[in-house]
Amino acid sequence: MISAQDWVAECETLVSRHNHRLAYRRRGNGPTVLLLHGFPTWSYDYASVATDLVRDHEVITLDFLGYGASDKPNPYQYSVDESADSVEDLLDHLSRPSVYLVMHDYGCIVGQELIDRHLNGKLRFEISGITVLNCGIVYSAYRPTLLQRVLNMPVVGKFVSGRITAAQARAGLNGVMGRGKLNDEEFANLWHGMSLRDGHKLAHLLIGYNNERGVHHKRWEAALSGWKGPLQLVWGLDDPVSGRHVLEQAKKVLPDASVVELEGVGHFPQVEAPKAVAGAIREVVGRQIYDSTHT
Template sequence: MPANWKNKGKYFLYKNKHRIFYRREGSGSVLLLLHGFPTASWDWHKIWPSLKEDFELVAPDFIGFGFSDKPLRYQYVILDQADLVEQLLDHLQLREIHILAHDYGDTVAQELLARFLEKKASALKLTSICFLNGGLFPESHQPRLIQKLLISPLGPLLTPFLSKAMLKRNFSKIFGPDTQATDQEIDAFYDLIQYNSGTQVFHKLIRYMA
């Protein structure tokens, strides 16, 4: 499933060296889709066909995620992910956008919104933003045990033991009772994490919660 998604995507170079995957399709107003942790732009595959009927869709994989590069010696921070999004949109010569964001993507979208409200901090014009299932208010966010462990000094020691069964167990707690991920979807999510030796940087990606 993700292989088909990848085959329809493209890459652009971020900071002249990091290959960043993205999908672009459809026509109309531009809708930027920002994915969650620990997945990728493939998050949107089920609603992609209907959305592209009304919008020009742009969906990147953040650096460290999905089919994008996952450099070992890298500071994975939200400010940098927002820079990445701005550079991608500049590369595509897109200025006026709507944003649909989920989870980790919410935090990136909040940074983009802050820059837009500061006027001079961004060339983007944000027409609307929809936040889905994210920790918008840090003081009320309750991370799960596995997230706390990954943030802790134990994080680098735990990532080699990240298994498909562990992923399924934790995903079952955040999916709805009637929308549980299938075994095939768990396989796909796990493959996306593993791609480009992703487990080696997995613990670094979650530091945005710290």
């Protein structure tokens, strides 16, 4: 398994339209798969999935602004819109006209913004298909943790964010996982990017996406419902934030989506069940290739 330090060392740097340095990593050849990470982690949480998929895909990851090895301005008003801009900037930079999107947690919100741009003819690349990992895609069913709610509070959020320890971060991550919890090495690797240049102390700024979701969730939900291409939901059922309760509602509003249910898995399927996640992605991308060559 690649270490977090090696992962960062293999990253390249893009300067976004907003003049921020963003870390991205690309490996392999084949259909292009872009993996979008969530809060409060970074692109490394896809390391096992990426290592699997790279055998027959080009795999691209990106650390959003404020995360991982990317710039972490403070103070700053982080936004979903800027994160979506960054994805467009990256694919322009790499001259990739089409990608398969895999999106988790905050990365799914960014993905929904990208889909909305696509449906309105404003996206600068094509989306060949989508896999969604655990996310509050039905806002009414989403259950933020107590820590998320506290971090989002004015003044108090900044105070708490500035005092988050590694032990508290580990407890928070394990608290939303299923039967399997992070071992020492797994957490150390995740914490490396989370705490790089004191990034963990930005949690009160990064969590602002929940305020944006409160305003824009109907538009973003409509975008995902309006998507007519391949759509797959790969879901950890034991996630207290956006688990079985969100999936059951999502099935009603996304009846054409294929669904992979993961028992005993929580909020981070890519960490907890990487073989199942990579297998699900490989199957749907392979089906696309088969269909395109047999029509």
